[in-house]
């Protein structure tokens with residue numbers, strides 16, 4: 001008997017009142033989280049979800065994913081939105097459909113393992129704010145990282161979905177590490193933990209249809225919890241994989257509304273509804289309702305996000321995923337990082353280096369945050385290593401991984417690299433083998449103390465505890481202590497359409513009208529923006545009318561050490577500061593060290609330069625402190641990874657040119673050692 005008999009066609013008429021199927025496939029909709037995270041860099045705003053929310057609530061989804069993953073970070077950092085508020089707002093429109101979130105287990109919605117007190121509080125608050133399904137995964141598939149959050153989920157009476165991150169080291173399922181036995185064993189572990197459902201989480205779209213069939217068949221023999229498949233379209237296999245998963249007996253599938261589907265996102269719901277119509281697995285969804293939701297998304301919402309869609313390629317699949325078994329998002333991050341460093345020509349070296357770094361780091365699955373950890377380290381190796389030394393610049397996160405702070409890797413970490421990474425590591429040079437959070441001190445009391453006076457409730461405090469730099473910035477915007485910058489404000493549909501027309505004009509070569517007025521002289525305050533249109537770009541100078549730039553921060557008055565009438569900088573003064581936030585300012589352009597500002601006399605000494613664009617996390621020293629060669633001078637966040645920048649010489653810190661939270665360009669001088 002063939003497995004295909006399980007999907008039998010009974011009725012073929014199309015009507016929303018059609019007979020209910022015996023075993024309808026359940027669908028989780030991902031449009032409002034993974035959909036825009038995959039296609040539009042997680043920039044979807046709550047106000048753009050509301051117009052379709054009530055209609056989506058009528059579809060009959062098993063759940064709709066609205067939160068978690070990168071949303072928490074992106075919302076407060078780039079959208080000036082309170083992440084907690086999104087759940088409460090959308091709940092007013094979704095009255096029937098349960099909400100699901102992606103929880104990175106002990107990593108919560110961040111990029112490292114947090115202490116138990118913070119992890120517990122986060123999940124409690126997510127439940128309280130309205131979350132119903134906790135799709136929980138650990139980047140290393142180390143379920144010791146579930147031990148704190150899962151009891152909180154279970155006790156709250158919400159749904160605990162345990163994930164197995166799907167990853168490969170070979171082109172197809174098999175090999176020594178990620179083979180059938182591995183995935184069955186992981187499913188049994190989750191079953192034993194009381195998972196209400198088990199999800200195969202294929203974040204890179206690597207799961208081939210017949211591998212899906214074999215894995216699901218094998219797991220179903222061992223566990224009774226419903227199986228849920230999460231796969232991305234990236235490589236082009238996902239819709240075929242869905243069908244084979246259905247044949248193997250999967251209960252729940254993930255899809256997006258058509259405008260948010262395909263590319264690095266997920267298969268669309270509409271073709272699946274039609275494929276199953278009249279079978280005993282019929283979803284029962286009303287395709288006309290889906291079409292009317294699509295109409296709103298297409299016409300009223302998506303024009304605002306179109307500029308974020310990577311439309312540089314005609315092909316909607318990524319062949320590189322099939323070649324390199326790496327998540328699509330990770331590859332685009334790598335490309336962006338190389339572009340920012342003017343090193344795009346090194347992409348082939350990166351492809352060659354990546355599997356080596358991954359192997360050295362214990363063949364870990366590639367999913368947030370491990371995909372970034374492996375990816376950024378790979379780029380660092382390609383850019384900074386030479387024939388004499390490998391792993392010249394090791395990120396803070398690789399050190400943490402080597403220490404065991406993320407958990408147990410699939411195979412042991414390269415011992416030589418581990419030793420090098422842990423040299424001088426603050427927690428100790430001997431890696432731990434226990435559950436990572438056991439070595440972490442409680443974090444909430446300290447965070448509460450630090451953010452006292454600004455945070456109003458526990459949700460604010462948790463936000464700050466997880467994202468101290470950007471979280472604090474956001475809370476200042478939220479409570480009107482600082483004006484939110486233009487860049488975090490919403491675009492209107494009109495703005496978006498006007499811009500779209502302008503781009504079309506440029507593309508058609510029709511943008512030739514010259515301004516007939518006199519061009520005023522450009523001052524130092526002008527900032528240059530590069531605007532890219534296809535392969536062409538335009539330099540556009542932007543200047544605030546009314547003179548000098550607003551300097552939001554003046555660095556320590558001691559900057560000018562050489563004798564000269566020092567500009568008094570005790571209060572916000574119109575002096576050219578090293579860098580007005582946020583972007584690389586023209587006054588701080590690449591210059592040979594030492595340098596402070598053109599106006600302030602240069603501090604004598606050796607500069608510590610940013611080897612890559614990023615954001616200052618903190619300086620470890622103050623002006624006047626002594627520092628030894630090789631000690632960390634600055635922590636710089638680049639692509640969400642922490643990089644410890646070390647002092648190239650011993651001496652005294654004579655200038656600090658930025659502050660925590662400032663964005664810096666490659667080669668900016670961050671501080672000067674005299």
Ligand code: CO
Nearest residue numbers: 034203230232
């Ligand atoms: Co995903």
